[in-house]
Structure formats: structure tokens, C-alpha cells
Amino acid sequence: MLEKYKNQFIGNSIQFVVLDDNGLVRESDNTCIPFKTGDSLKDFHPFFESLEAIAPDSKNEVTFNCVHLATNGKELITDLVLRREDDALLLVIYDLSQHYNEYQSVAQARNESIIQEQLIALKNIELEERERFKNQFIRNFSHEIRNPLTSIMSITQVLDQTDLDAEQKQMVQYLTQSNSQLRLLLEDILSISIISSGKLQVVEKEFNLIKLLDLLIFTYTTKAKEAGLKFIARVDDKLPQIVESDRLRVYQVLTNILDNAIKYTKKGQIEFTVQLNQKRANKANVRFEISDTGRGIPAEKLERIFTSFTQIYESDKEIGSGLGLSIVKGLLTLMGSEIHVTSEVDRGSRFFFDLNLKYPLPSSIGAVVKDEALDAVLRKNLKKDKYKLLLVEDDLMIQTVLFKFLSGTDRFYIELVSDGAKVMEEVVNTNYDLIVMDVNIPNIRGDQITRLIRDFPFKGIKDIPIIGVTGTVYEEDIAAYKAAGMNAVLPKPFAQEELLKSVFKYLR
Amino acid sequence: MQKSKKVLLLGHFGVGKTSLIRRFVSDSFSDAYKVTIGVHITKKVVELPSGTSLSMILWDLEGTDELHLIRNAYLMGTHGVIFVFDVTRPATFQNIQRDLDIIQEKVKKVPVLVVGNKMDLVDPADVKRLLEENDIQSDYMTSAKTGDAVNEAFLEMATQLDI
Numbered sequence: 001m002l003e004k005y006k007n008q009f010i011g012n013s014i015q016f017v018v019l020d021d022n023g024l025v026r027e028s029d030n031t032c033i034p035f036k037t038g039d040s041l042k043d044f045h046p047f048f049e050s051l052e053a054i055a056p057d058s059k060n061e062v063t064f065n066c067v068h069l070a071t072n073g074k075e076l077i078t079d080l081v082l083r084r085e086d087d088a089l090l091l092v093i094y095d096l097s098q099h100y101n102e103y104q105s106v107a108q109a110r111n112e113s114i115i116q117e118q119l120i121a122l123k124n125i126e127l128e129e130r131e132r133f134k135n136q137f138i139r140n141f142s143h144e145i146r147n148p149l150t151s152i153m154s155i156t157q158v159l160d161q162t163d164l165d166a167e168q169k170q171m172v173q174y175l176t177q178s179n180s181q182l183r184l185l186l187e188d189i190l191s192i193s194i195i196s197s198g199k200l201q202v203v204e205k206e207f208n209l210i211k212l213l214d215l216l217i218f219t220y221t222t223k224a225k226e227a228g229l230k231f232i233a234r235v236d237d238k239l240p241q242i243v244e245s246d247r248l249r250v251y252q253v254l255t256n257i258l259d260n261a262i263k264y265t266k267k268g269q270i271e272f273t274v275q276l277n278q279k280r281a282n283k284a285n286v287r288f289e290i291s292d293t294g295r296g297i298p299a300e301k302l303e304r305i306f307t308s309f310t311q312i313y314e315s316d317k318e319i320g321s322g323l324g325l326s327i328v329k330g331l332l333t334l335m336g337s338e339i340h341v342t343s344e345v346d347r348g349s350r351f352f353f354d355l356n357l358k359y360p361l362p363s364s365i366g367a368v369v370k371d372e373a374l375d376a377v378l379r380k381n382l383k384k385d386k387y388k389l390l391l392v393e394d395d396l397m398i399q400t401v402l403f404k405f406l407s408g409t410d411r412f413y414i415e416l417v418s419d420g421a422k423v424m425e426e427v428v429n430t431n432y433d434l435i436v437m438d439v440n441i442p443n444i445r446g447d448q449i450t451r452l453i454r455d456f457p458f459k460g461i462k463d464i465p466i467i468g469v470t471g472t473v474y475e476e477d478i479a480a481y482k483a484a485g486m487n488a489v490l491p492k493p494f495a496q497e498e499l500l501k502s503v504f505k506y507l508r
Numbered sequence: 509m510q511k512s513k514k515v516l517l518l519g520h521f522g523v524g525k526t527s528l529i530r531r532f533v534s535d536s537f538s539d540a541y542k543v544t545i546g547v548h549i550t551k552k553v554v555e556l557p558s559g560t561s562l563s564m565i566l567w568d569l570e571g572t573d574e575l576h577l578i579r580n581a582y583l584m585g586t587h588g589v590i591f592v593f594d595v596t597r598p599a600t601f602q603n604i605q606r607d608l609d610i611i612q613e614k615v616k617k618v619p620v621l622v623v624g625n626k627m628d629l630v631d632p633a634d635v636k637r638l639l640e641e642n643d644i645q646s647d648y649m650t651s652a653k654t655g656d657a658v659n660e661a662f663l664e665m666a667t668q669l670d671i
Contacts, residue, residue, distance in 0.1 A: 049565050050565055065581075066547065066570070077546065107545050111543050115541075118599050
């Protein structure tokens with residue numbers, strides 16, 4: 001009985017063949033493949049042409065797994081065993097076609113998946129390389145375009161001061177507006193390229209949130225007023241004063257949304273609300289919300305507004321690049337947050353996001369130390385009661401803010417200059433103790449002026465401390481300004497405290 | 509008397525070993541990728557410039573990136589090796605020197621040809637630069653699809669085996 005089942009099981013799957021040394025069949029049970037006595041296996045399949053080389057020369061066995069043999073148009077997948085028996089060669093053919101066909105399916109799926117993975121990885125490398133090249137190109141291109149743009153802006157300003165008739169004045173105004181738009185577009189393109197290149201690092205540092213909000217409220221109350229709008233600010237008094245986050249990025253996000261609100265609102269008001277959602281351990285979850293009574297965004301366009309170069313209406317191209325909200329989205333993603341928007345056409349829009357801000361625990365002395373440190377700085381034992389300070393800034397609003405920051409200490413005689421070409425004349429004619437200078441000013445850039453001062457042959461001029469202020473977001477730019485000879489560079493926005501600390505550090 | 513020589517085709521999976529043999533033996537090509545398991549053995553008799561004819565027994569081995577794991581039985585009696593890589597997939601040639609060392613160790617003193625396949629899919633200048641960067645020397649750059657340099661590669665192997 002056992003023999004019967006055994007025969008049924010192995011049935012047609014094992015064949016024994018006895019061969020001579022030339023590969024001629026002596027005997028075969030023909031279970032799988034029909035051979036006749038005297039048949040040459042070399043003629044049957046090329047595998048056997050190598051018989052002399054592969055046949056064992058002693059009683060050893062050699063097994064060849066998974067050999068494909070074709071017979072009568074049918075393919076068998078076999079294991080072949082060759083064994084030397086006295087003066088003959090025993091060949092055992094195991095027909096394992098079913099088993100190997102199943103394995104074939106598995107191997108097919110596995111290999112296809114691995115090849116696909118490799119090709120996708122390659123494609124990704126190629127895409128990353130292209131993206132890197134694109135971003136590098138944009139950065140180089142933007143840097144190159146800055147200088148001629150500065151020249152155009154300077155010449156436009158000079159032209160504006162000449163004797164022009166009303167029509168010419170109007171044209172110069174258009175030119176000035178176009179220049180400003182181009183400059184903003186350039187900055188936006190640079191920002192988006194650096195965000196998408198993944199090179200932008202969030203730098204978390206302690207800063208005074210309340211002071212940053214005060215600065216924004218002051219700035220946008222003025223801007224809204226100029227646009228004939230009302231600006232309402234609501235700041236939760238439970239907000240922690242000192243928090244830890246990337247102040248520059250928070251500022252960039254908020255100014256982009258606030259600028260848009262003013263840009264697209266013709267009448268009514270802008271509301272800026274900052275509210276504490278939750279305070280837990282040493283994290284404060286803060287909601288920032290900006291709503292306007294502008295024209296609103298159609299529902300079908302809401303999804304697209306965060307894509308680069310997207311404009312809601314064709315006419316928007318005249319007032320913006322369509323990059324602002326894309327920058328907002330990119331920056332918030334970097335900070336682990338997400339922008340939300342609700343909008344109704346002709347009623348207005350509401351943008352909001354929640355941000356986790358670290359803040360020192362009450363037991364921490366960080367915040368206290370900060371204020372004490374500033375007091376100590378202001379009480380610093382200096383040689384003079386008052387110092388002569390040259391403030392170089394062309395933006396009227398920033399000029400006013402900086403003037404307020406500095407004059408509040410009552411330690412300075414401040415001279416204001418808004419034209420790069422006039423700085424050297426001022427520096428040579430007046431013994432200034434320190435210069436606070438915007439880098440991006442008309443006619444000669446702040447870093448170029450710094451080089452001229454540092455190359456000046458007279459002591460007392462060449463070593464005047466220079467504090468640069470800049471709107472750039474790039475570390476390499478800041479490093480370049482320092483290399484030009486600036487003692488310190490403050491990226492906008494900065495708090496009064498930071499400015500004063502830098503200024504007092506370099507007063508002699 | 510016609511000589512018979514066993515030639516192994518080795519390389520990672522999906523590099524086109526089966527396609528090269530099919531192009532050489534039956535001058536045909538299929539875009540469909542069918543994984544080879546175990547070994548397929550085919551034969552082609554070639555006439556050599558010397559006037560002799562040679563029976564090339566082509567052992568198309570299952571592709572693997574672990575050449576040291578190839579069963580020794582497959583390697584017995586090998587007269588020549590064609591190592592194939594895929595020019596579109598660096599993973600198939602990045603460790604080529606290590607792979608060739610393993611082959612030399614396992615199959616001693618036989619001619620080895622290195623063939624870069626799938627040239628129809630790439631810009632030859634890009635491949636040249638890539639191979640130079642990786643310090644890879646290839647004997648033939650082929651395309652089983654178009655047939656470019658396929659016969660030349662196999663005939664070169666046959667010529668070396670005829671010596």
C-alpha cells in the first residue's frame with residue numbers, strides 16, 4: 001500500500017538514465033523524457049555538451065539545480081544529479097517544474113519591485129540635482145540682477161529730483177513703482193528658492209514676542225492708515241513675553257499675510273489677533289489670525305493660492321508675484337505648522353495658523369536675565385555722555401523706528417542720511433562715533449560704503465564701528481557684509497534691545 | 509572536429525543577459541522582462557576568422573548581486589565568462605571590481621568580457637562620463653534591443669576561446 005502511494009506521489013517526476021562516458025544512453029526508465037538506447041544526450045540538449053567537463057570522476061555526486069530542459073515543445077524545470085557508478089554515469093532527472101514555476105512568480109515580483117525601486121531612486125536623484133541646479137541658478141541670477149536694479153532705482157531717484165513737467169513726473173512715479181515691484185519679486189524668488197532647496201534652517205532663539213507684535217502693529221497701523229483702512233489688533237495678555245522660536249521666520253510669515261490683507265482690501269478693516277490656545281509644560285500654542293474685509297477668494301481657487309506664482313485674477317499680476325503665500329506655507333511647514341484659510345467672495349478672508357512656541361518656565365531665569373543684561377548695557381560706563389551717530393536708512397518708516405529706538409536712550413546726537421552717495425561726505429566732515437547703516441540703500445550699497453571706509457587712510461575714520469541692518473534672510477549674505485568690514489549685522493526685524501546691545505558694544 | 513566551449517553569462521538581475529543571448533542566437537528581442545531562475549542553456553555554432561567553427565554553449569544564469577553565492581556546480585568546466593551590467597542602473601556596476609574579483613576567484617584563468625547593456629536607453633556621452641567617474645572599463649557597450657555590438661561581443665569571446 002505504501003509503495004502504491006509512494007509511486008503515485010513521485011509518479012512521473014523522477015527519471016533514471018544510465019549513460020556511457022560519451023553521453024550515449026544505455027538504459028532509461030523514460031519517466032519524464034523518452035530516450036532510446038544509443039541516443040546521444042548531446043544532441044538532446046546543449047547542457048550535455050559540457051558533460052565531460054562537469055561529470056564527476058569518482059563516486060561523487062554533482063547536482064545542478066533548476067536546469068531548464070525542453071522536450072517535445074514542453075519545458076521541464078529540473079534538478080539534475082550526475083553520479084559515477086563503476087564504468088557508467090547515472091543521471092537522475094527530477095522534474096520540479098511546478099515548484100520552480102511558483103518560485104519564478106515570486107522572483108519575478110521581487111526583481112521587478114527592486115528594479116522599480118532602483119529606477120525611482122535614480123529619478124529622485126536626478127530631480128534633486130535639477131532642483132539644486134535651478135535653485136542655484138535663481139540665486140546667482142538674482143544676486144547678479146541686484147546691482148543693475150539698484151542703479152536703476154538710484155537713477156530714477158536722481159531723475160525725480162530734476163526739473164520735470166507733470167507728465168514726466170508721472171512716468172518717473174511709474175518707474176519707481178515698477179522698480180519696487182521688481183525688487184520685491186526678486187526677494188520673493190530668492191526666498192522660495194531657498195525654502196524649496198531645503199537649505200533654510202529654522203533657528204530657534206529666545207526673543208520678545210510682545211515686542212515683535214508691537215513692531216508689527218505699529219508698522220501695519222501706519223500702512224493701513226495710508227491705504228485708508230482701519231487696523232484692529234488684539235493681543236492676548238496671557239501670551240508669554242519671552243518665547244523661543246525663529247523670530248525672523250515668524251515675522252516673515254506675518255508680514256506676508258498682513259501685506260496681502262492690505263493689498264487686496266479696498267475698504268473696511270484688517271484684524272490682527274494673537275491668542276494663546278494652550279500653555280503646557282514649557283510650550284505655548286499660539287494662534288495667529290489675520291482677517292480682512294477684502295474681495296475674498298472664490299472657493300474653487302482656495303486650494304491653489306499656496307502654489308508659487310498663483311494669482312487669483314489676471315489683474316493681480318500688477319500688484320504681486322504670487323509667491324507670498326507659497327513662502328508662508330513653506331516657512332510654516334518648516335516650523336511644524338500649517339496655514340489655514342476661509343474666505344467669502346466680497347466679504348473677506350481669514351488666514352490663521354497655530355504655532356508651538358517654547359517659553360522659559362517660571363523657574364527659568366532667562367527672561368529676567370535678558371532685561372537685566374540690557375539695563376547693564378545701557379548703564380555701561382562710557383567715556384562720553386553723548387555720542388555722534390550716523391543713521392543711514394532710506395525707508396522712511398524704518399528710519400523712524402530706528403530713530404525712536406536710539407533716541408530713547410538719550411545718549412546720541414543722531415544725523416540721518418538716506419542716500420548712499422552722501423555717506424562718505426558725512427563721514428569725512430563729521431567725527432562720528434558709530435554708524436548704523438542699512439545695506440540696501442540707493443546709489444552705493446552699505447557694504448560697498450563699508451569697504452570704502454575701511455580702506456580710508458586716516459585712523460578715526462577707517463575704524464568707525466559700523467552696525468549693518470539688512471532685510472536679507474541668507475547667512476552667506478550676512479557673512480559677506482561682515483567680511484566687507486561691518487562690525488555687526490542685524491537682520492530685520494530686530495528688537496530695540498538687540499540694536500542697543502550691538503551699538504553699545506562698539507561705543508568707545 | 510568542432511570544439512565546444514561553455515560560456516557563462518553573469519551579472520545582476522534585469523541587466524539583459526537573456527536578451528543578449530536571444531539577440532545573438534535568434535536575432536530577436538522582447539521588451540517584456542521575464543526573470544530567469546536557475547539556468548537556461550542554449551547553443552550557437554560560430555564560424556571564426558581562423559576558419560574553425562566553435563560551438564558556444566551559453567549558460568544564462570539567474571541574475572544576482574551576490575555572485576559569491578552562485579552554486580559551484582554551475583561554474584564547473586567554464587571556458588569563458590561574459591559579465592553584463594545595465595548602464596541605466598548604477599547598482600548593477602557600482603561594485604563591479606568586487607564582482608570581477610569574485611568571478612576570477614571562482615573561475616580561474618578563463619577570459620572574462622565586461623559588457624554594458626541597454627545603450628539604447630541612454631546618451632553615450634553620459635555613460636562614458638559615469639563609467640569614467642566610477643573607474644569602470646567595459647569591453648563592449650551593447651544594446652540587445654537594437655543589436656548594437658552584440659555579435660561583436662560574443663564573437664570576441666569565441667575568438668578568445670579559439671586561441
